Amino acid sequence: MKYLCLVYCSESTLHSLPDSPRDEECLAYAESVQASGRMVVAEALQSVTTATTVRVRNGKMTITDGPFAETKEQLAGFYLIEARDLNEALQLSAKIPAARVGSVEVRPVRELGVPTQPLDMQEASSP
Amino acid sequence: MAYGQVISAIYRHDSRRVLATLIRLLGDFDLAEEALHDAFTAAIVQWQRDGVPDNPRAWLVSAGRFKAIDNLRRRARFDASQAELARQIEVNAEDRLQDDSEALEDDRLRLIFTCCHPALPPPAQIALTLREICGLTTEEIAHAFLCTPTTVAQRIVRAKAKIRDAGIPYQVPSRDELPERMESVLRVIYLVFNEGYSASSGSALTRVDLSDEAIRIGRLLVGLLPEPEAVGLLALMLLHESRREARVSPTGELVRLSDQDRLHWCQEGIAEGGALVELALKSRRFGPYTLQAAIAAVHAEAASAAETDWLQIIGLYDVLLRIEPSPVAELNRAVAVAMYEGPEAGLALIDALLARGELQDYHLAYAAQADLYRQVGRMNEARAAYRQALAFCVQQPERQFLTRQLDSLG
Numbered sequence: 001m002k003y004l005c006l007v008y009c010s011e012s013t014l015h016s017l018p019d020s021p022r023d024e025e026c027l028a029y030a031e032s033v034q035a036s037g038r039m040v041v042a043e044a045l046q047s048v049t050t051a052t053t054v055r056v057r058n059g060k061m062t063i064t065d066g067p068f069a070e071t072k073e074q075l076a077g078f079y080l081i082e083a084r085d086l087n088e089a090l091q092l093s094a095k096i097p098a099a100r101v102g103s104v105e106v107r108p109v110r111e112l113g114v115p116t117q118p119l120d121m122q123e124a125s126s127p
Numbered sequence: 128m129a130y131g132q133v134i135s136a137i138y139r140h141d142s143r144r145v146l147a148t149l150i151r152l153l154g155d156f157d158l159a160e161e162a163l164h165d166a167f168t169a170a171i172v173q174w175q176r177d178g179v180p181d182n183p184r185a186w187l188v189s190a191g192r193f194k195a196i197d198n199l200r201r202r203a204r205f206d207a208s209q210a211e212l213a214r215q216i217e218v219n220a221e222d223r224l225q226d227d228s229e230a231l232e233d234d235r236l237r238l239i240f241t242c243c244h245p246a247l248p249p250p251a252q253i254a255l256t257l258r259e260i261c262g263l264t265t266e267e268i269a270h271a272f273l274c275t276p277t278t279v280a281q282r283i284v285r286a287k288a289k290i291r292d293a294g295i296p297y298q299v300p301s302r303d304e305l306p307e308r309m310e311s312v313l314r315v316i317y318l319v320f321n322e323g324y325s326a327s328s329g330s331a332l333t334r335v336d337l338s339d340e341a342i343r344i345g346r347l348l349v350g351l352l353p354e355p356e357a358v359g360l361l362a363l364m365l366l367h368e369s370r371r372e373a374r375v376s377p378t379g380e381l382v383r384l385s386d387q388d389r390l391h392w393c394q395e396g397i398a399e400g401g402a403l404v405e406l407a408l409k410s411r412r413f414g415p416y417t418l419q420a421a422i423a424a425v426h427a428e429a430a431s432a433a434e435t436d437w438l439q440i441i442g443l444y445d446v447l448l449r450i451e452p453s454p455v456a457e458l459n460r461a462v463a464v465a466m467y468e469g470p471e472a473g474l475a476l477i478d479a480l481l482a483r484g485e486l487q488d489y490h491l492a493y494a495a496q497a498d499l500y501r502q503v504g505r506m507n508e509a510r511a512a513y514r515q516a517l518a519f520c521v522q523q524p525e526r527q528f529l530t531r532q533l534d535s536l537g
Contacts, residue, residue, distance in 0.1 A: 001294045085296035
């Protein structure tokens with residue numbers, strides 16, 4: 001099963017707490033997950049101050065500054081992993097260095113009942 | 128024994144075991160429950176005709192599996208995916224059925240850890256545990272927790288959906304996962320016990336059934352996985368349970384530990400609980416449940432409140448507070464200090480606790496304070512503290528007790 005592990009932290013303290021991870025440690029962990037064959041993709045995100053929210057209502061698009069909702073913790077990054085079950089996903093998430101100062105929300109990916117086309121097929125069929 | 132009695136004895140003894148194995152074989156709670164029901168229905172007819180088989184449990188597991196495959200095949204007429212599922216179960220079950228009896232016992236442990244998975248909300252863990260492991264009905268669970276059957280049913284349905292959709296596995300956790308997973312299992316068992324022992328509201332001081340169920344799961348867990356804290360929790364429950372009769376008066380009023388008639392304490396429970404405490408302490412890997420059990424054991428050994436080894440109790444609370452700080456444990460320690468050093472020393476500790484802003488809505492903090500004020504003759508303060516206690520107390524027998532204390536001060 002695929003799980004999206006959303007890493008939430010308070011941006012103001014993410015890098016300044018005694019337990020705060022350094023970038024090298026985060027990178028090293030991502031590489032170890034990659035090496036274990038469980039990784040689909042993982043990224044760290046720019047600060048929430050760079051976020052823009054888009055909505056479409058009645059066909060009209062609106063653009064607003066900032067995230068959808070103001071919260072104490074912000075989305076700082078994510079892992080998309082392939083795990084045997086929730087227990088394995090939780091174990092992997094617990095070792096994400098930022099979990100020491102923030103939290104990780106583990107969400108199973110819902111497989112939509114639509115057959116996905118391989119990427120190269122899509123490209124081939126486009127004009 | 129009449130045939131009906133034989134069947135119900137087998138049902139009582141084996142239905143939860145069979146269910147645990149069917150959940151593993153079929154990979155689905157609802158499918159397994161349906162199969163269990165079908166298997167027993169078939170057994171009632173066939174065993175009357177052919178006699179009860181040597182190994183009824185194996186018969187039921189096998190019959191349940193075939194019934195499940197039949198059910199899926201029937202549904203396959205409307206939903207093609209069910210046929211594939213039936214085929215998978217048929218193939219998988221062949222090798223899984225070869226498992227020895229140890230694997231079947233493991234199924235019960237798997238069921239405990241799955242029902243108490245910390246990824247499920249705590250009320251759902253409790254409902255699922257009572258439903259799947261103890262076999263209580265939705266109505267029984269609702270009655271015990273003073274909520275509607277619809278609420279309980281919803282909790283169970285949502286929990287099963289999360290087990291399925293989030294991929295919560297049906298397995299005993301690995302060594303490195305065990306501590307936090309065990310904690311969650313023990314918490315569920317203790318919550319069930321406490322709900323039975325001191326119902327959080329309403330008129331019945333104890334609900335025997337829930338405490339019995341909790342002790343049953345505790346025994347099952349200790350039998351399958353004798354971790355020190357599991358042993359400690361079982362000891363704690365047995366020691367509390369041993370005082371059940373003495374802690375309520377014939378008129379349904381709460382009787383304090385110091386006033387209880389110790390002849391009514393159940394010696395069998397004390398002996399078993401005490402032996403388990405020693406076993407858990409010897410492991411040197413004990414935790415808060417074992418320490419609380421050890422405190423209960425010291426009380427149980429004393430012939431009266433005055434003859435209690437209060438110094439040992441204070442020492443045990445000190446260790447407990449080091450590994451698991453809690454204001455309620457601090458309050459209990461303060462009461463022990465009052466018994467050992469005198470009421471003034473206890474009052475000072477409780478005042479400090481309340482001044483820290485802890486336990487300000489906890490009725491027992493004011494009740495303890497009131498008792499100590501009374502002992503040192505500060506009657507106005509004692510009255511005020513009993514009134515405070517009453518303001519926060521919702522349980523009827525305890526309210527009765529506090530009211531009587533207040534009235535006795537004039």
